[in-house]
Amino acid sequence: MSDQLAEAFTVLPQYLSGHMRLSMAAIICAILISLPLGILAAQRQWLAGPALGVAGTLQTIPGLALLALMVPVLGGTIGFAPAFVALTLYGILPVLRNTIVGLQGVDPVVREAARGVGMTARQSLIEVELPLALPTIVAGIRTAVVWVVGAAVLATPVGAASLGNYIFAGLQTRNWTAVLFGCVASALLAILLDQIVRSYEIAARRRNRVMAGLSTLAGLVLIGAALAPGLLGNAARTSSAGDMADAIGLEGRVVVVGAKPFTEQFILAELFQRVLEAEGALVRRRDGLGSTVVFDALADSEIGVYADYSGTLWANVLRRTDNPGRHRIIAETSAALLNDYGILSLGSLGFENAYGFAMSRAGADRLGVTSIAGLAGEGVIIGADSEFFVRPEWTGTREAYGLQDATPRPMDSTFMYGAVRDGQVDVITAYTTDGRIAAYDLVILDDPRGILPPYDAMILLSPEAAADDAVAAALAPLVNAITPDLMREANRRVDIDGQTPEQAAAWLWGEIGG
Amino acid sequence: MSPAAIAHHVLRVEGLSKHYPGGILAADNVGLTAAAGELIAIVGESGSGKTTTLKAINRLIEPGAGTILFQGRDVMSLDAHDLRREIGWVMQGDGLFPHLTAAQNIAVTPRLLKWTPARIAARVDELLELVRLDPADFRDRLPHLMSGGQRQRIAIARALAAEPPLLLLDEAFSALDPVTRAGLQEDFVALRKRLQFAAVLVTHDMAEALLLANRILVMKDGRVVQTGTPSDLVNRPGDPYVTELLAAPAKQARAVAALEQAQ
Ligand SMILES: Nc1ncnc2c1ncn2[C@@H]1O[C@H](COP(=O)(O)OP(=O)(O)O)[C@@H](O)[C@H]1O
Ligand SMILES: [Mg+2]
Numbered sequence: 001m002s003d004q005l006a007e008a009f010t011v012l013p014q015y016l017s018g019h020m021r022l023s024m025a026a027i028i029c030a031i032l033i034s035l036p037l038g039i040l041a042a043q044r045q046w047l048a049g050p051a052l053g054v055a056g057t058l059q060t061i062p063g064l065a066l067l068a069l070m071v072p073v074l075g076g077t078i079g080f081a082p083a084f085v086a087l088t089l090y091g092i093l094p095v096l097r098n099t100i101v102g103l104q105g106v107d108p109v110v111r112e113a114a115r116g117v118g119m120t121a122r123q124s125l126i127e128v129e130l131p132l133a134l135p136t137i138v139a140g141i142r143t144a145v146v147w148v149v150g151a152a153v154l155a156t157p158v159g160a161a162s163l164g165n166y167i168f169a170g171l172q173t174r175n176w177t178a179v180l181f182g183c184v185a186s187a188l189l190a191i192l193l194d195q196i197v198r199s200y201e202i203a204a205r206r207r208n209r210v211m212a213g214l215s216t217l218a219g220l221v222l223i224g225a226a227l228a229p230g231l232l233g234n235a236a237r238t239s240s241a242g243d244m245a246d247a248i249g250l251e252g253r254v255v256v257v258g259a260k261p262f263t264e265q266f267i268l269a270e271l272f273q274r275v276l277e278a279e280g281a282l283v284r285r286r287d288g289l290g291s292t293v294v295f296d297a298l299a300d301s302e303i304g305v306y307a308d309y310s311g312t313l314w315a316n317v318l319r320r321t322d323n324p325g326r327h328r329i330i331a332e333t334s335a336a337l338l339n340d341y342g343i344l345s346l347g348s349l350g351f352e353n354a355y356g357f358a359m360s361r362a363g364a365d366r367l368g369v370t371s372i373a374g375l376a377g378e379g380v381i382i383g384a385d386s387e388f389f390v391r392p393e394w395t396g397t398r399e400a401y402g403l404q405d406a407t408p409r410p411m412d413s414t415f416m417y418g419a420v421r422d423g424q425v426d427v428i429t430a431y432t433t434d435g436r437i438a439a440y441d442l443v444i445l446d447d448p449r450g451i452l453p454p455y456d457a458m459i460l461l462s463p464e465a466a467a468d469d470a471v472a473a474a475l476a477p478l479v480n481a482i483t484p485d486l487m488r489e490a491n492r493r494v495d496i497d498g499q500t501p502e503q504a505a506a507w508l509w510g511e512i513g514g
Numbered sequence: 515m516s517p518a519a520i521a522h523h524v525l526r527v528e529g530l531s532k533h534y535p536g537g538i539l540a541a542d543n544v545g546l547t548a549a550a551g552e553l554i555a556i557v558g559e560s561g562s563g564k565t566t567t568l569k570a571i572n573r574l575i576e577p578g579a580g581t582i583l584f585q586g587r588d589v590m591s592l593d594a595h596d597l598r599r600e601i602g603w604v605m606q607g608d609g610l611f612p613h614l615t616a617a618q619n620i621a622v623t624p625r626l627l628k629w630t631p632a633r634i635a636a637r638v639d640e641l642l643e644l645v646r647l648d649p650a651d652f653r654d655r656l657p658h659l660m661s662g663g664q665r666q667r668i669a670i671a672r673a674l675a676a677e678p679p680l681l682l683l684d685e686a687f688s689a690l691d692p693v694t695r696a697g698l699q700e701d702f703v704a705l706r707k708r709l710q711f712a713a714v715l716v717t718h719d720m721a722e723a724l725l726l727a728n729r730i731l732v733m734k735d736g737r738v739v740q741t742g743t744p745s746d747l748v749n750r751p752g753d754p755y756v757t758e759l760l761a762a763p764a765k766q767a768r769a770v771a772a773l774e775q776a777q
Contacts, residue, residue: 107612109605109606109607109609110609110611110612112574112605112609113605113609113610113611114611115574115598116572116574116598116603116605116609117598117599117603117622117623117626117672118595118596118597118598118599118623118626119595119622119626120595123626128611128613131613132612132613205613
């Protein structure tokens with residue numbers, strides 16, 4: 001537990017500064033857009049309606065979807081840019097709405113008084129209407145601050161470091177300390193920024209220079225804090241690369257390692273980082289990327305390397321639904337990736353992480369089943385990650401084994417193992433390398449008709465990384481090096497024993513003779 | 515117009531008409547003049563076009579037809595903002611800026627005219643004293659911390675701040691209780707004696723007009739039904755409507771007199 005807490009604190013500067021940079025940039029930009037727009041719209045109903053309509057519609061898009069949508073909108077770019085754009089859009093509505101409401105709420109008598117004493121429209125706006133609307137506008141800014149800082153945790157799946165990295169990684173590795181840490185840190189940040197904005201408003205209303213100065217100072221300190229760790233971090237990394245001057249091949253080269261949001265991927269990313277750094281590379285990490293985001297990012301060389309599974313690529317990228325067998329699938333997938341995307345597959349890591357229909361031993365005994373075929377007509381509830389139910393193998397399994405009466409229940413993969421153990425669902429589509437299969441004494445049902453495709457873990461290099469033999473050479477020792485048992489044990493260490501992915505990767509590296 | 519006439523008439527309104535959308539003819543061929551230092555009262559019931567006439571003078575509304583000369587200059591040829599800075603304006607309701615102190619409210623027009631801070635500060639104190647409010651006490655007070663009468667005094671001070679030759683007042687005393695109103699009216703007479711500005715005072719209260727005005731314009735349905743001095747109106751009412759308007763103050767005066775005799 002305290003190990004996890006210590007680990008959480010070591011990455012805090014990076015995640016916190018990423019989070020602050022992102023949310024502050026988005027808030028400032030949202031204000032710069034919505035304040036002038038709100039001022040224009042307050043006097044023009046034809047503009048106010050559509051502007052509020054568009055902003056309101058953006059607001060109803062779930063934050064995660066809005067962030068994910070920005071990746072294709074920005075032509076496949078991941079990282080800061082899509083998160084920044086999405087969060088800016090997210091922050092526009094409250095400021096826009098409150099600017100319009102605040103300005104329209106100014107007593108017409110007061111507005112006429114401003115004209116009557118000889119103010120121009122501009123003077124009236126600046127000296128009378130905006131000051132009177134200020135409390136309402138500031139309330140809108142404060143809402144935007146809280147929303148944006150909160151939503152910024154969703155930047156993790158699109159590849160921008162934020163406090164969401166704690167939450168997403170923690171959820172997948174059952175590290176509740178990390179989840180809580182991320183939540184508390186982002187809540188504290190939201191409260192802090194909110195209070196700075198609030199004290200600014202009070203200072204403005206009371207025309208209190210000292211208070212305004214202090215709020216400005218606090219704001220500047222925060223901006224400094226947002227920028228500084230990034231710079232320090234870079235400096236530290238550069239010097240550590242300097243220490244490795246005797247390493248060969250990759251010194252000084254930046255390689256970005258990606259990972260999808262679950263334990264095995266985090267461990268493999270740690271392993272890739274270890275191997276690459278040993279050759280002198282400067283490794284950047286993009287953890288917790290969405291399944292399609294990570295592939296697009298690789299194709300665009302936004303990231304350099306990650307591990308993906310043959311069955312996933314077969315269905316999602318090659319759009320194939322047949323199952324010609326494990327080795328053909330690897331070979332055909334590798335060829336297609338190179339041909340169509342310039343992505344280089346180094347081959348299998350040596351283990352398969354397939355979907356397997358798993359039940360608790362008691363549940364399997366009660367139904368007397370050892371194979372998926374035995375589930376037909378039993379009306380079982382099947383828990384699986386939401387991706388599974390839209391894959392062809394679900395349709396295939398359902399047709400082949402007569403599971404039409406089964407109830408799909410999509411859920412986060414973290415929770416499905418406990419759910420089947422506790423009898424909340426009857427069957428789950430477990431990942432066959434998950435440590436919890438053994439720990440919870442789950443039974444994997446046979447697939448006699450071979451419907452579920454193989455899922456060999458493959459090392460993939462982006463076109464840019466593939467152009468340099470040194471990257472491939474550095475990662476080559478990992479090819480076919482990890483047995484299913486080793487991977488299962490490494491996963492178990494994180495999911496059950498509460499080790500960090502880094503610790504599990506270090507153990508794994510030791511086992512495979514690094 | 516001769517230079518003498520320009521000096522004589524601060525304000526001359528001729529043939530002013532104003533149609534509002536919806537076909538209401540709010541002002542119909544209205545004419546009036548105000549010599550330097552003269553107070554003209556416009557009297558009429560609610561909706562008779564008083565405010566419309568008043569606002570046309572400083573172009574808070576654009577007149578439809580007619581000419582309005584301010585110090586001999588056609589107001590339509592002037593920049594509207596400059597014009598309003600030269601004419602004091604006390605609107606219906608006090609119209610103070612709620613986020614500004616008394617001093618800041620009074621200083622608004624001088625600031626727009628780019629007076630020096632020292633001159634503005636001196637003028638603010640001078641005006642607070644003229645409207646009989648203690649500068650030390652009131653300078654930094656926000657409007658919501660003042661009584662209705664005090665706010666109205668600040669509104670008058672604000673209108674007079676830039677030393678305008680003409681003041682426009684729209685029901686400036688109407689919202690006050692009778693005692694406060696009487697006190698303020700008295701002070702206003704004294705103020706005018708000292709500063710010698712001309713004024714157009716809109717009111718629905720004939721008694722107030724009789725008390726304050728040099729000349730009275732009676733309006734009904736957008737038209738001027740009679741113009742004259744208070745004594746002209748009282749002694750030679752030219753229209754049944756004028757008689758009707760005069761009846762109320764006369765009746766009140768008689769009632770009070772009768773009670774006094776009964777003592
Ligand atoms: N902005 C406006 N639009 C349409 N009609 C108006 C407007 N302002 C005033 N009116 C109408 O013009 C007439 C005169 O109004 P006003 O000059 O305010 O009268 P008064 O000040 O004597 O009460 C009234 O019938 C009123 O309803
Ligand atoms: Mg009126």
